[in-house]
Amino acid sequence: MAMIGIGDRAQTYMLQSQNALLKARMQQLSGEVTSGITSDPGKALRGDYTQLSGLEATLSLIDAWSGSAKLAELTAQTQQSALQALDQAAGGLGTQLLQAGSSGTQNTVGPLAEQARAAFATAVSALNTRAGNRNVFSGAATDQPALASADAILAEVTTAVAGQVTTQGVVDAVKAWFASPTGYAALAYKGSATPASPIPIGKGQSAPLTTTALDPAIVDTLTGLATAAMIDAPDVAGNIVLQAGLATAAGQSLLTAGNSRATLAAEIGITQNRIAAAQTRNTAEQSALQAAKSKLLTVDQYQAASDLQVVQTQLEMLYALTARIGNLSLVNFLP
Secondary structure, three states, X not given: OOOOOOOHHHHHHHHHHHHHHHHHHHHHHHHHHHHOEOOOXXXXXXXXXXXXXXXXXXXXHHHHHHHXXXXXXXXXXXXXXXXXXXXXXXHHXXXXXXXXXXXOOHHHHOOHHHHHHHHHHHHHHHHOOEEOOEEOOOOOOOOOOOEOOXXXXXXXXXXXXXXXXXXXXXXXXXXXXXXXXXXXXXXXXXXXXXXXXXXXXXXXXXXXXXXXXXXXHHHHHXXXXXXXXXXXXXXXXXXXHHHHHHXXXXXXXXXXXXXHHHHHHHHHHHHHHHHHHHHHHHHHHHHHHHHXXXXXXXXXXXXXXXXXXXXXXXXXXXXXXXXXXXXXXXXHHOO
8 A cells, every 4th residue: 555645845834834823822822821811702702792892882982981071170170270370360469459559659559550460461371271272261262262462451451441530430441341242352352152062071971161261250350450450551650549549449359359259160169079070980880891891701711721731732742843853864764
């Protein structure tokens, strides 16, 4: 009977192919032993991906909510920081203005105009703060700064009070400019009258961070600061009685606006608490879903380790066989 064998080249190819298969299997089992997760989900799920797909879809949704919740958290914190900056700029200055107004001397009242202008610039800068790539006080126009420059706004206010030579006249002119649709809302505010859309933070939940630089608490604060800045306006400078009256009126306005600022900060604080609660729920649900997903794909690590040992043994035997075949030579069989 004739014997059928395989040539050296075919034998080499067969050994190489077997070597590659064993190495791939060893790598697969090593991953399963390390992670405890199957490398072949189809086999573990017996081809039914329905439950796994549902878990992954929900996890993706929670990931999106978590990302937008972080944006909401950053936006709310940025708004709170801006309000704190306004409070610091206005609160201390308000007390100084009342004290200077009561003394009624040029040395005490005159320098406060420059401080008021600096405080106004600080307030405008705070209201133009961005969270990521969003302007947080611009309403729906998040790509636009909330306000024009402080110098531009105060120049408009100075024009509005021109010709006024009484305390009440200046105060009323400043208030009228900030209240007029053709004044502050048209010339100073650069955002949108439409509030920004609520930011989704969880299933059926959103954060209504809709505060803009048109909010009465903010407008009242800017009005008080602008009134104080008019102490050195052309028709006011040099008139100590008028300057002292403006200092007193501006000081009272700023301290009164403090209550509105506190209320606004509290409202944003409530939203911050809602965001934090949503983030906690998202994290808890995410952990539960990840655990459920892992349970579907978990392997018996003991069995995987046993299988790995078997494959390692097979690979060692293959190496030994390959080495033995490689050492065969016709010379070894010649007399």
